[in-house]
Amino acid sequence: MEYLLEGISDLNEIATRLKLSKATTLVHLNILLTAKIVEKSTSSDDSRPTINYKIGDNAKELITAIQKACRNFLELSRADG
Numbered sequence: 001m002e003y004l005l006e007g008i009s010d011l012n013e014i015a016t017r018l019k020l021s022k023a024t025t026l027v028h029l030n031i032l033l034t035a036k037i038v039e040k041s042t043s044s045d046d047s048r049p050t051i052n053y054k055i056g057d058n059a060k061e062l063i064t065a066i067q068k069a070c071r072n073f074l075e076l077s078r079a080d081g
Contacts (some may be wrong), residue, residue, distance in 0.1 A: 008054040029053055
């Protein structure tokens, strides 16, 4: 999801960055779509349309808050260690 937080991506880009097959990546994206964490849109820059994925606006705030809480937890754990 970190890659999707950076912006809009298509299936090929996401699969390449994650070093996963397109089929595996699509399975995970469909789960995130069903959970309404990820949104998809279609663009037609080339001769054929491209499906793009991005983190939904509501989910973006939640994910950012969770990431911040995890970083804070790790910092506190290191300080106590």
